[in-house]
Amino acid sequence: DQQVKQNSPSLSVQEGRISILNCDYTNSMFDYFLWYKKYPAEGPTFLISISSIKDKNEDGRFTVFLNKSAKHLSLHIVPSQPGDSAVYFCAASDYPSGNTPLVFGKGTRLSVIA
Amino acid sequence: DADVTQTPRNRITKTGKRIMLECSQTKGHDRMYWYRQDPGLGLRLIYYSFDVKDINKGEISDGYSVSRQAQAKFSLSLESAIPNQTALYFCATSDHSRGNDYTFGSGTRLTVV
Numbered sequence: 001d002q003q004v005k006q007n008s009p010s011l012s013v014q015e016g017r018i019s020i021l022n023c024d025y026t027n028s029m030f031d032y033f034l035w036y037k038k039y040p041a042e043g044p045t046f047l048i049s050i051s052s053i054k055d056k057n058e059d060g061r062f063t064v065f066l067n068k069s070a071k072h073l074s075l076h077i078v079p080s081q082p083g084d085s086a087v088y089f090c091a092a093s094d095y096p097s098g099n100t101p102l103v104f105g106k107g108t109r110l111s112v113i114a
Numbered sequence: 115d116a117d118v119t120q121t122p123r124n125r126i127t128k129t130g131k132r133i134m135l136e137c138s139q140t141k142g143h144d145r146m147y148w149y150r151q152d153p154g155l156g157l158r159l160i161y162y163s164f165d166v167k168d169i170n171k172g173e174i175s176d177g178y179s180v181s182r183q184a185q186a187k188f189s190l191s192l193e194s195a196i197p198n199q200t201a202l203y204f205c206a207t208s209d210h211s212r213g214n215d216y217t218f219g220s221g222t223r224l225t226v227v
Contacts, residue, residue, distance in 0.1 A: 009154065034215065043118070043204050043218030044157070089157060101147055101172070102216060106156035 003027045004092050006105035015114045019077040023090030023105055026071065032095035034102065035064060035075050038087045080112045117141045120205050120219035127195050127226055135190045135222050137205030145208045146188035148180060150201040163188055195226040
């Protein structure tokens with residue numbers, strides 16, 4: 001049973017526009033959420049995170065929104081750039097207890113078209 | 115030098131062979147993990163270790179074993195490789211006191227023929 005779901009395997013966006021990547025979770029114990037970015041032939045790299053005590057966290061062009069009641073989070077990239085083309089993984093944790101490893105979604109492949 | 119180093123980067127092996135993938139880290143993190151990535155299946159956890167004396171099975175541990183030789187080293191073994199173990203394997207580390215953000219290695223691409 002998937003605890004972290006990314007229902008869109010791929011997304012294509014025009015350069016300069018907004019990219020919105022979505023993630024849903026089912027486990028109410030999750031209280032810390034992360035997004036990782038992965039380029040081909042490289043390992044995933046940490047992008048941005050959010051704690052359940054917040055509903056928004058912003059870092060430059062990247063903003064993550066959390067809706068706890070809906071068990072939904074989204075990553076907004078504004079403006080999108082060709083270098084943002086990558087696979088994005090959503091992940092969830094029960095931090096700060098940290099008793100279980102991160103659970104990852106299946107990923108969404110973002111293509112930013114120049 | 116990379117913070118998390120995986121060796122080899124690429125490996126082709128035959129069915130039935132034993133193979134070991136190695137991971138070492140210079141981040142001083144206490145926790146280490148092995149994941150595999152398959153197309154359309156995302157990152158799935160094989161084994162993890164919260165400290166040197168701790169080893170835990172993940173979601174897909176069958177056919178794999180691990181050894182945590184030191185805080186900085188965590189190796190993954192396939193005792194008798196089979197073709198459906200062909201995948202991209204990632205080692206990751208984390209420090210529980212710092213938010214559980216993972217640092218990943220560059221991956222090992224394993225092909226079992």
